[in-house]
């Protein structure tokens with residue numbers, strides 16, 4: 021695969037794009053992710069209905085199957101929930117919350133975790149031991165349990181869920197950043213930079229960080245998918261976001277009670293949206309891992 | 319069906335041919351193209367004799383050995399040739415019949431003793447399963463045979479060592495265990511694939527001497543694969559020199575080493591340190607081993623050969639320049655090694 | 657033996673650390689009054705209870721009290737059930753345990769053969785399908801898969817029940833579902849749901865192990881001895897790759913118990929996972945604290961056991977630790 025060389029003059033970015041698109045699955049994942057993101061961002065414009073605006077909801081439209089028409093003549097392509105909310109609109113708004121929480125927590129955790137990982141690698145000694153012990157301890161407990169514990173202490177709410185996700189996720193970034201930094205630290209340019217007597221923090225952030233970025237991006241992508249899954253799970257369990265701002269997980273939970281009576285769509289379509297999102301991100305992540313981090317291949 | 323194991327042979331039987339390989343070709347179909355790892359190879363070994371198969375790394379020695387055992391895995395396959403083991407063509411046999419021969423009539427010893435034994439099974443397990451694979455005997459009997467085999471290859475207190483794990487043995491001891499396993503059924507043919515390369519020199523010498531003795535005592539034919547000519551000189555009766563999948567020269571050890579004809583053999587002998595007079599430079603064969611994927615047309619050694627001329631762009635034919643010798647070269651180097 | 661001792665001390669240390677975390681979580685981050693006093697108590701009752709419970713004492717003293725409670729197995733009473741919290745957890749433990757054990761067994765029984773096949777015939781379409789499926793097994797949210805299982809097998813096909821434990825029978829004075837037909841039927845869907853991620857994991861480990869080990873020299877040597885392919889695969893290769901697989905499965909057992917929280921909620925399985933979710937929702941905090949302590953203890957115990965098991969399984973490690 022890598023033996024063939026693109027014809028155009030090769031910039032690292034071109035090369036990256038070219039290698040990334042060598043997997044059609046990954047490209048499909050990327051395009052899907054773009055569409056989903058746009059849907060979430062543009063929900064207020066694209067959605068047929070504002071699902072939070074109770075004025076527009078008619079309880080008479082409750083639990084209509086997909087394709088039904090509302091009292092006011094609008095078509096519910098994906099049916100309605102128990103309050104007569106258009107599922108399509110609900111899903112688009114739900115995506116906003118799910119993506120927002122997932123991406124937001126992944127980014128914050130990424131910043132904190134990478135910083136701690138770099139510091140551990142750079143300072144070494146007791147600091148490193150302390151940080152990595154904490155990482156090990158954290159990672160030896162499953163994410164759901166840690167999140168559960170935190171939410172049990174703090175209670176529900178978007179902010180608390182984000183906090184829980186950050187606490188769950190930072191450790192993986194820290195581990196990745198540290199191991200990447202340990203490899204990079206031995207490289208020549210680090211020694212050269214050290215010889216030039218650049219200040220420590222500069223060495224750390226201007227030189228180490230950029231070279232540790234590829235593995236962090238790979239982990240970050242996968243962590244976004246994990247965060248979205250975990251948020252959905254917590255919300256499904258009733259421990260996540262509040263009912264006023266339903267994410268996909270909560271939408272699914274709301275429809276759950278009707279599923280046994282055959283009204284599958286209230287849970288099913290948000291579930292499909294969740295699924296497509298997670299799979300799309302994972303497909304991207306897989307290919308990114310192959311392209312950005314040849315060391316991890318195989 | 320076969321000669322009774324352990325039966326001492328009369329001198330007339332000494333000339334029996336145990337293995338005769340005729341025109342063997344083993345190819346690997348890879349995405350990059352067909353690799354002719356073994357290409358039109360012929361040789362034979364007699365009962366109680368030792369054939370040294372010499373060549374540099376990648377020349378196809380191991381693949382030749384695996385071909386004989388029918389252990390070439392896809393994408394590899396035997397593309398042509400006959401492998402006559404005591405008159406029976408092994409390439410025609412089914413998997414079950416081959417399995418009946420492996421470890422029984424034909425045994426193989428591998429290069430790296432650290433890798434050949436299963437790390438998580440005890441030595442007795444690994445030996446007794448070999449016994450059970452080919453003989454219906456009691457556990458006791460299998461155990462006794464295993465112990466005796468260990469004793470035969472010079473492992474002290476074999477009873478105790480049987481219940482040990484491989485990592486509790488040194489490299490040399492592990493190789494002895496592997497040899498003991500090969501000897502369990504007193505095979506007619508042993509393929510030893512560089513079994514001493516990974517060991518240090520003194521142990522190497524001990525093992526060489528023991529294997530030679532064991533083979534002679536049991537009338538076993540032995541194919542000793544190596545890239546070390548000095549080993550061949552001390553051990554083998556005959557030698558076959560392989561280069562890029564082909565046997566380029568073959569004959570009695572005494573003759574081939576004294577009067578090599580193929581330029582490659584000359585090069586090999588020149589690069590053996592002991593042959594060099596003090597102060598003279600170690601002669602090296604110039605150039606690199608070519609990749610089997612893009613061999614030069616004609617003689618594969620052409621790009622490194624000092625004797626090469628335009629004739630060599632064609633395939634050199636197999637000739638018999640002297641009694642019992644075989645050669646694949648247009649311009650043999652006839653002067654003897656001083 | 658010093659190794660075992662060190663490991664024990666380490667485990668103890670982790671448990672201790674977790675008691676501090678839980679204590680701080682409840683008493684510093686959360687409001688301890690909520691934890692120990694029923695939410696419906698009035699102002700005067702609260703004040704009295706606070707003094708009675710020692711909440712006016714300094715924090716370290718409160719912690720020691722809490723620790724003492726943990727040691728004595730006294731973690732307060734559930735507001736909802738008015739039962740000692742630990743006892744309540746204990747009564748739900750068997751349901752969770754049988755579900756988790758079944759899930760682990762399932763992941764072995766399903767994962768290993770599939771993984772072996774995928775490792776032996778990596779290029780066949782079936783192997784590719786298995787691998788693609790395993791990616792889904794990893795990435796799909798457990799609760800969503802659970803819902804789909806219910807939708808397909810309980811609602812649409814009507815083959816299997818989807819809620820509760822079904823009929824149970826007593827063994828050692830504890831009620832078990834796996835002892836009755838009805839109970840087993842009730843267990844199939846939730847166990848499968850809980851096993852899914854682990855099936856994928858075991859399958860991938862097995863496949864990777866088979867592929868790696870088939871390349872190794874000892875396999876070729878075993879074949880050269882004339883052994884049957886079955887013996888080479890099931891004895892030589894499996895014995896090697898079972899060591900990491902057993903280790904991972906063992907370590908994953910804790911995760912399975914934790915993820916039972918989700919599965920039990922979906923399938924209304926009355927185990928301790930369902931209990932903890934209900935308890936969080938009604939702020940029955942003594943139960944929450946008890947659950948956390950129990951699960952931490954389980955985790956540490958499992959890790960310790962797996963470590964021990966590993967040394968027993970791998971002769972190489974066995975030797976090193978003996979010395």
Ligand SMILES: Nc1ncnc2c1ncn2[C@@H]1O[C@H](COP(=O)(O)OP(=O)(O)OP(=O)(O)O)[C@@H](O)[C@H]1O
Nearest residue numbers: 346353355374375376377378379380381382545610
């Ligand atoms: N599984 C395989 N797939 C593709 N090519 C192979 C395979 N096995 C062997 N070959 C090819 O066969 C050639 C001969 O290999 P072989 O192992 O027989 O060499 P050798 O003479 O034993 O070398 P060495 O001294 O290093 O053991 C190699 O150059 C390699 O290209």
Ligand code: SF4
Nearest residue numbers: 617620623630647648
């Ligand atoms: S055939 Fe020609 S090239 Fe080949 S070895 Fe002989 S002289 Fe050299």
Ligand SMILES: [Mg+2]
Nearest residue numbers: 379380381511
């Ligand atoms: Mg070899």
